[in-house]
Amino acid sequence: MSRLTTSAVPTERTKVPASTEARRRFGRIATVLWLPALLVVLWWVVSANSTSPFFPPLADILAETWNQWVVFGAWPNATSSLQNLFFGYVLGVTIGIVGGSLLWRYEHVRIATNPLIYFLYVLPAPALLPAMIAIFGIGDMRQIALIALGSIWPTLLNTLDGMRGIDAVKFDTARALRLGGWRTYFTLVLPGAAPQIAAGLRASLTVGIILVVVSEMVAAQSGIGYFILQAQAEFAIKKMWTGILVLALIGTLLNYLFMFVERIALRWYYRSRALGGS
Structure with missing residues (x-):
């Protein structure tokens, strides 16, 4: 014993x-x-020993980056880009999550709007830049609208697919427990689709970063894209390289920040995967 x-x-x-x-x-x-x-x-x-004006030494590019973005104060261009990205991205993914939820909830609406959604999804957002200029002018609103438009579709489609992939048995359980519609949505549907929604949010972030640069290269007065294009027009190649380098660093940091937040928000999901051995 x-x-x-x-x-x-x-x-x-x-x-x-x-x-x-x-x-x-x-x-x-x-x-x-x-x-x-x-x-x-x-x-x-x-x-290191490059004499090409188009491919300067990395040491020179780094020195020029310090001069342009710190000494000469080009950092407001980065601030302008991040501001437009933030508003456009938040607007786009909000529409994407709400729209995906509505399409999941109302099948007849989903069937009716499927052709339109996929038509807009495959339409390159940069192709709409002239129309955006005509509608919104050349201010920041045009850039925000273009970023939002491009950010909608990855989030919307991933939200819809994630919600449609939830096991029907879980809905039977929710009905047996007499959970209301909104409570079922927030306690079952959103958590169940959260991993796929997060994948859509990350894809939308990548699209948003691309569209920030594209929108700033046409009829803009600030931003990293504007900075790069102006440097190229002035044949200031090292200055142009600094804009590319800063853009790459910002994009990398934003992606790592997103992954950090995702790991915290979906800790339960990654923990269940680890316990399940998948």
Whole structure:
């Protein structure tokens, strides 16, 4: 009896030594960073002795980046781009989630609007830039509208697919528990479709970043796209490269920030996947 009692007592989980945990973290960081670091080193070495005006040394580009964006104060262009991206992205994904939810809820509306949705989805948003200029003028509203239009579709379609993929048994359970329509939506439908909605939000963010640059290269007076185009028109190639570099850094940081927020918001989902071994 004493043996059974002793074996039934849960043993204390073995603690991982701090040095081992530190090595694991360093290994994970090294796995993520080794390839980008190698490419930067190669770029630095290959371009070090370059005399081409179109492919200046990386050291010169970095020095010019500091001069243009810190010393000479080009950073308001980045602020303008981020502001337009924020408003356009939020507007677009909000319409996408609400629209996807309505199409999931009302099948007859989904069937009627399917041709229109896919027509607008395959229509390149930059092709609508002249129409946006005609409707909204050359101010920030035109850029926000274009970003919003391009951001709608990935979120809308992923929201719709995620909601349609929820197991019907779960809805039977909700009805058995006498959950109301809104309560079912917020406690079952949205959480069930959340992973796919997050995938749509990330795709919309990528589309939004592209459209920020495209919209700023036509009839704009500020922004990173405007900065790059003006530098190219002035044949200031190093200055142009600085705009490209800043744009790449901003896009990378935004994507990593999105992944960080997604990991927190969908912690339950990733934890269930880990426990399920998938």
